[in-house]
Amino acid sequence: MAGMDAVSDTPLLPQASTLAERVDALFFTLVGVDVVMVLVLSGLIVGFAVHYRRGARVNRTTDAPETKTEIVWSLGLLAVFLAIFVWAAHLYVEEASPPNNALEIHAIGKQWMWKFQHQNGRREINELHVPLGVPVKVVLATQDVIHSFFVPAFRVKQDLVPGRFRTVWFTPSRIGRYHLFCAEYCGLDHSRMRGRVIVMEPAEYEAWLADVSAEPSPAQGEKLFSSLGCIACHGAGSKVAAPPLAGIFGKPVPLKGGRTVIADETYIRDSILTPEKQVVAGYEPIMPSFAGRVNESDLTRLIAYIKSLSGEEGRP
Amino acid sequence: MDERTRRNHLLVWLLLLGLLGLNIASSFLDLGIFNPILTTAVAALQAFIIVTFFMSMRSAAPVPRIAAAAGFFWLLLMIGLTLTDYQTRFEDIALGRLASKPGWEAPAAGRVPNPLSESGYSPVSRPPTLAAAAPDAASGERVYASVCILCHARGVGGAPRTGDKAAWLKRSEQGVDTLVDHAVNGYKGMPPKGGHPELSEQDVRNAIGYMLYAAGIQSPRR
Amino acid sequence: MAYRNAIPTPPGAEAKPAPQFDSLRQQYEADTLGMWIFLASEILFFGGLFMAYVIYRAAYPEAFEAASGRLDLLLGGINTAILLTSSLTMTLADDAVLPRNRKALIGWLAVTALLGTVFLVIKGVEYSVEFAAHLAPIFGRPFDFPEPHTEQARLFFSFYFALTGLHALHLFIGIVVVLIMLALAIRGVPRLEAKVTIAGLYWHLVDLIWVFVFPLLYLAAHHG
Amino acid sequence: MTADISVRKNYLNRDYSIASWLTTIDHKRIAWLYLVSITAFFFFGGAAATLIRLELATPAGDVVETETYNRLFSLHGIVMVWFFLVPSIPATLGNFLIPLMIGARDVAFPRLNLLSWYLYVIGGTFTLAMAIAGGVDTGWTFYTPYSSLFANGQVVLAVVGVIVAGFSSILTGLNFIVTVHNMRAPGLHWTRLPLFVWANYATAIIMVLATPVLAITLLLIALERIFGIGIFDPKVGGDPVLFQHLFWFYSHPAVYIMILPGMGVVSEIITCFARKRIFGYDGMAFALLAIALIGFLVWGHHLFVAGESVYAGVIFSLLSFMVAVPSGIKVFNWAATLYKGSVSFETPMLYALGFVGLFTVGGLTGITVAATAVDVHVHDTYFVIAHFHYIMVGGMVMAYFGGLHFWWPKMTGRIYPDRWGRIAAITIFVGFNLTFFPQFVLGYLGMPRRYHTYPDEFQLLNVLSSAGAPVLAIGYLLPLVYLLYSLKWGPVAGPNPWDAKGLEWQTPSPPPEHNFDRLPVVTQEPYAYGLPKRDSDAARS
Secondary structure (H helix, E strand, O other), X not given: OOOOOOOOOOOOOOOOEHHHHHHHHHHHHHHHHHHHHHHHHHHHHHHHHHHOEOOOOOOOXXXXXXXXXXXXXXXXXXXXXXXXXXXXXXXXXXXXXXXXXXXXXXXXXXXXXXEEEOOOOOEEEOEEEEEOOOOEEEEEEEOOOOEEEEEHHHOEEEEEOOOOOEEEEEOEOOOEEEEEEEXXXXXXXXXXXXXXXXEEOHHHXXXXXXXXXXXXXXXXXXXXXXXXXXXXXXXXXOOOOOOOOOOOOOOEEEEOOOOXXXXXXXXXXXXXXXXXXXXXXXXXXXXXXXXXOEOHXXXXXXXXXXXXXXXXXXXX | OOHHHHHHHHHHHHHHHHHHHHHHHHOOOOOOOHHHHHHHHHHHXXXXXXXXXXXXXXXXOHHHHHHHHHHHHHHHHHHHHHHHHHOXXXXXXXXXXXXXXXXXXXXXXXXXXXXXXXXXXOOOOOXXXXXXXXXXXXXXXXXXXXHHHHHHOOOHHHOOOOOOHHHHHHHHOOOHHHHHXXXXXXXXXXXXXXXXXXXXXXXXHHHHHHHHHHOOOOOOOO | OOOOOOOOOXXXXXXXXXXXXXXXXXXXXXXXXXXXHHHHHHHHHHHHHHHHHHHHHHHOHHHHHHHHHOOOHHHHHHHHHHHHHHHHHHHHXXXXXXXXXXXXXXXXXXXXXXXXXXXXXXXXXXXXXXXXOOOOOOOOOOOOOOHHHHHHHHHHHHHHHHHXXXXXXHHHHHHHXXXXXXXXXXXXXXXXXXXXHHHHHHHHHXXXXXXXXXXXXXXXXXXX | OHHHHHHOOOOOXXXXXXXXXXXXXXXXXXXXXXXXXXXXXXXXXXXXXXXXXXXXXXXXXXXXXXXXXXXHHHHHHHXXXXXXXXXXXXXXXXXXXXXXXXXXXOOOOHHHHHHHHHHHHHHHHHHHHHHHOOOOOOOOOOXXXXXXXXXXXXXXXXXXXXXXXXXHHHHHHHHHHHHHHHOOOOOOOHHXXXXXXHHHHHHHHHHHHHHHHXXXXXXXXXXXXXXXXXOOOHXXXXXXXXXXXXXXXXXXXXXXXXXXXXXXXXXXXXXXXXXOOOOOHHHHHHHHHHHHHHOOOOHHHHOOOOOOOHHHHHHHHXXXXXOHXXXXXXXXHHHHHHOOOOEOOOHHHHHXXXXXXXXXXXXXXXXXXXXXXXXXXXXXXXHHHHHHHHHHHHHHHHHHHHHHHHHHHHXXXXXXXXXXXXXXXXXXXXXXXXXXXXXXXXXXXXXXXXXXXXXXXXXXXXXXXXXXXXXXXXXXXXXXXXXXXXXXXXXEOOOOOOOOOOHHHHOOOOOOOOOOOOOXXXXXXXXXXXXXXXXXXXXXX
């Protein structure tokens, strides 16, 4: 996530979903009401304080009817706020009921990254491509603690509660790249659990979706290497005893039990899917199996990355 | 200790034991939803008797009475308001009804499935160390979302599409156990366990349960 | 029901209220009100657990009924009867204070403490049976329960141990308080009216909580 | 004049030994014990806040490690909420003044009062031990399943510390309720009770009825971590949202525990320095109780996006809007009290007017987030942080400082340098607004809370906010200096330096240990300031 490019052209808080305008309208009405109230009250306070300051010769016989003014003031207050309540509640109910023809995307929140899976099985990590103008319903699930799917530009937020499926829906109305935040505290790297929502033209989106066999590039491999947690053990400076991966590709690797094997692509593939079968000599079999967590294209990207670590130029 | 109060207290005590007997007896009858209601009501009656007679609330000043009542009232207030959340969690199905027709037919009225009951998720129970161990089997919905969706979402290779009630009804006639057996050992176009050997049989059973529920079949035959 | 209206200062010993009060009556009313407010907070303390239990039982009715079936209804029933009886004996002790019937006061207080201890012993027996039957999901001990409801049964037994454990702790405190009253009574300390009534209120509260715990946990299942 | 002070026996110079302070059951001395320990915790939490603001000046996390940052904001939350805000006015000014204001010799249960301070200190020691042993990184809300299954910090230590401090708060509440019910001076009917006593009475009700639920909720987390039982563990069917229900059932009324005493203090100060009877006494007393009661019905607005059902969200939103009415009454009445008064601007009045202004902004933004659709966008962002800091720091702390300055002469018999007092009040007002107003904008732009690093485009507003923090810190340090200075060199204050109306001003300051030489009898309404009311008896001005 370090290389997040600053998005220059979009304003600080774009209205990028059909909902955004309506939430903004409600919010600025409320801000308007607040400003008027603050001005009225501080005006009263400052006015009275100055006009009736000690030593000023003014008429001070008190005759204000107390309870009547209070009641009028309270009822007026209540009327304004009830109107706002109804408006907000209407928007809230609509916001929570996705249209049934919405494009369904599955999202899994895992400690400190977002995994998305589109209808045709295309997966992406920390990035969500969505078509313009099509209602999108994201089905949210979490694998560990409570996270919260928050896209400020769409004005939507929904917590991911472990044990249940939550849904959030929006209809993107503006092309661009927008922030995706995790809004509920979820541990060490809560502030780094950020991503991007990329709104594309529908045609462009279909093309992107179909392009499943995107070329595995070391860069994508590196991103997977960190998001899947490999870097936690195999990265430099990690406290966990795990075999270093730099420069091992193509070299012989001594295994526990005396065997030696060449670290080729199948060795790396097997070490990822079934690590306990080939434990490097001098190490404990603590590596978890990533079977079911990575699919073929992920594996190819990871292998390309590990190759790039040993100076072997991975396939372009 | 005049004789009258002593006799009163003995009577109250016998009444309490009688109510206890009634409560236990009532649990032997199967009254469905009325069982918990009845037992709690009898318990509340016992509590009221203890408060008025044994805790001398009858003769106490008004303020302690208000304090006692406040304790119970606030408890009911807390439970009542929280239930407004739990009894109205119809998740997407009901919400679908709110805005427009739901995507799939809503399951039989009344018994809306509480997704909590199919919960289950997959962390390590003790706080994870840096090398977080791989989460173990996921719940039905999660297994579906990560594995079965590939084919069943759009009915690839003749697989029954999620939400297609007719296809799933025909298959549920054979009973869930046969469905699980087919899924685990592979059947026609479907690879064993959908190509994911690491799934346990319970996961496959959960996933099938989820697909049946998504197709609106509430209680398939065993 | 020792104190009702004006408290006649018993002949002989000159009763003096605590410095911040003007009269004994004001002190007694303050003590009673203070205890009742504390009891209201105790009701809400246990109330949090009751609410959580009610919510989960509504979410998983079959699992909770199956799990409740594994509890020993006989011992539970006996325990409830014991606690109700101890409430009676506590009230009789309270009645014995004003007419200064020291022998009856000591007798009933002793019986109350004894009944409380018997309750704890029976509870201990129940716990040991459940620990042996691998029904205690504590310290990661093995927890086995027939297949369909294993997980939710573990939830039920988490509640069972939390609720009965907290109640047993409060009962233990109640027994200590009654023993202190017993010691004071044996030493013949004058003017115990307020103290015994206050101790009685706390004891009845502990009984009150068990009156709700018993049906919720034990009678959830359909026996027979 | 100074000779007179040292000669007359009062609760301070009665005995200087440590033992007399640590075993005192005199409500005035216990108030001082609380005052000292609360100030210590206030600066401890404040230091954490300054470090957080320093870190947030730059988008990248370059001042402290992420781990440390997470533990800093958790520590700031826990210490400020339970060890400063909840006890501050009730335990210090409340303990000192309620017996004086109702003409009693002491609170109903003096020994219980001392026990409640010891519980507070024991809870504080647990929290300090937790901080030293590594701290927790769950935030002050302890949301499960992170706090119960995943957090590696000292969660059990923190939870035990908070539970023990919670019992201290229950005992204080219990003490106040019984004192106000049972020990009022003759003639002091409920309609003549000063609003400060009403405010602490309403707060005591919340303390007694809400804190036990917090105790059981946090106890369940401790049980989950120690015994491994799973009440909120989703793996066995537990529901983390249920924890949030139980937690916020306490924590929303807790924010009213924090603000109601402040309202009581402000009512006393404004009437005194405007030399005028409070506007709508019945309305004000009713509003205090109404806020306390409605406060129990609204906790669901913390769960709008947390997984609550839509119906419940709408119900809780409606109830949350109801709280606006009593708050509106209070703010209106304070403003109306100034009408036709003769207003002077000593330090306490500056703090009180600052309170009314900032509390209005805080309250109105509270109503803004009660609107469900807006809350969906701004929940867990800096908008919410700004809202509750306007209420707690802008409202509560200003009122606490105002009260401290207003009753300082009564508590110590000395007068502080008023010029410095006004400078400090204005510094705090400016520093506060500079720190927290940019956070409203930051929140609406979508910066989430509890973020160690943030996208670059939020930096300007964060720098603005971080610039305000040192100004606020200086504003808070000033009173510490000149108040201590006034203890030795401040001019001697007579029994009633502000010529205020109230029983506490009818006894010498510092008051004797038994409060009143002769038992006061109350004959008139609480705020008989200014011109006599046409019909009621001529009030001695």
